[in-house]
Amino acid sequence: MAGVLDSVNQRTQLVGQNRLELLLFKLKGQQIYGINVFKVKEVLQCPKLNEIPGRSGVVRGVAHIRGGTIPIMDMNQAIGRSPLEDIENCFVIITEYNRTLQGFLVRAVERIVNMNWGDIHPPPMGAGKEHYLTAVTEVENRLVEIVDVEKILAEVSPVNETISAGVVEDGLSERVVKRHILIVDDSTIARKQIQRVVESMGIATTLKKDGREALEYVHGMLEEGKNPYDELIMIISDIEMPEMDGYTFTAEVRAHPQLKNMFIVLHTSLSGVFNAAMVKKVGADDFLAKFHPDELAKRVNDRVLAITGEDLLQEQGGND
Template structure:
């Protein structure tokens, strides 16, 4: 399995080309699942697990790995199915999401495939609201389901979503009356987390589920004779999304003379392997690792205050 992960650190050249790589794995049956390689730190045979009191049932235990202690979550159980049996024969995918490392127990790990984000699509509309999918794709004629890991983590260990006192300056909301923030993220959980923070600041929001949908929205405003600068304060955009990733979305915005000056914050759970050079290359204004409500609110406040009497506040 080490061979599968040997070249993970060399894959940053895919960034900015609307491409990504999926690590394919299986849970309790024949269905294939995928996870972005950029979020994977290591794959290993499941080590001995130690039970911890008061744990969520999804957490099968903790493991001592590379000098640290990591919670190991049963991916099959996390999406509402039976716990995986014979865990000593299972594998653990160690990931880094939202500034912390965690392990996900899976039945088997298959291989890495190179994909274009354009070939990765949002879940079917008939999937309902309670599904755990963030996207789907097809590999060698077989459906691959990409699980919304942020949804799992939010259920197992909910993040604080309230803003600490004193973070938001006085009168911030008064400066942006009738204006809004555009939130772009494929995870419904992540969209809601960001939305709650921004709206707690007294600012309206518009939500889009991927870069393609957000770009179409902005182009639609232009076609209707409206300039996004008139009402749009800034854009908070995830990086990895189906159809069009955040890098490509940012580059498309910068290449449009009518949109190029929009303020874009790339807000992503790819904190451990993020390529800061790509942020500069595509022209994003800022980068923020998910998810910390105080830092998010602070960055939004800073931009509003820095705008002063510019077009944002007229």
């Protein structure tokens, strides 16, 4: 698989153009799966795995790769199926999610395809609630299932969602009783993680699963005669989403004269310097790497103080 992830700089040019590249792979059978290339650090033949006591059944072992120890998860087992066999002849996809490295054991790695996010669609309605797909697409008339890796990781190693003491100002929610936060993310798990943190602060939320749905929502507010600035505290949006990615969503909001000053934080498991550059390019107000409840809560806390501070000062002045 040497060279499969070459030309990373070229791939970064796709970001912000509503495009992505998928690394295609197989598990058992002929079904094709995909993962965004930006999440992938390396692809290699399965190295020697060392058993670890008390491990999750999904974790087949750990591997020592490039000076680090990385857990290797069986992708087929992680999505609720039987373990892969003959793992010495399998491949490992090394990924970076939520600031950590992990490996996923797969049967075979095929190739990389260039896609438009408009050709990536949410899972079918009949897929049920327990599926492990974040999206689907077609490549050469064959269905490609894009795995919700964040769901897998949340089940294998749940993250702490508790906000530390002192991060949130006392009485914060009382300042924004009639306002809410729009959360946009294609991963059900990621949406719920953000929602739980925000609502634990006493602040209401509205959830949308992709950029197009979120854009239709804010446009609908205008059509109903509502002022989005009076309704929304901020928008927290993922970057990688079917139909319309977070960069394109942000650019569309900025291009609308009645929405252009909306406060947008891009919140994603993607990492790399190109994100900071793209945040500036599309005009987002901030970028936050997933997932750290204190950092998320602080962004929300600071935004609430920013939009209510003047009102609070006026109230205090009137009471003197």
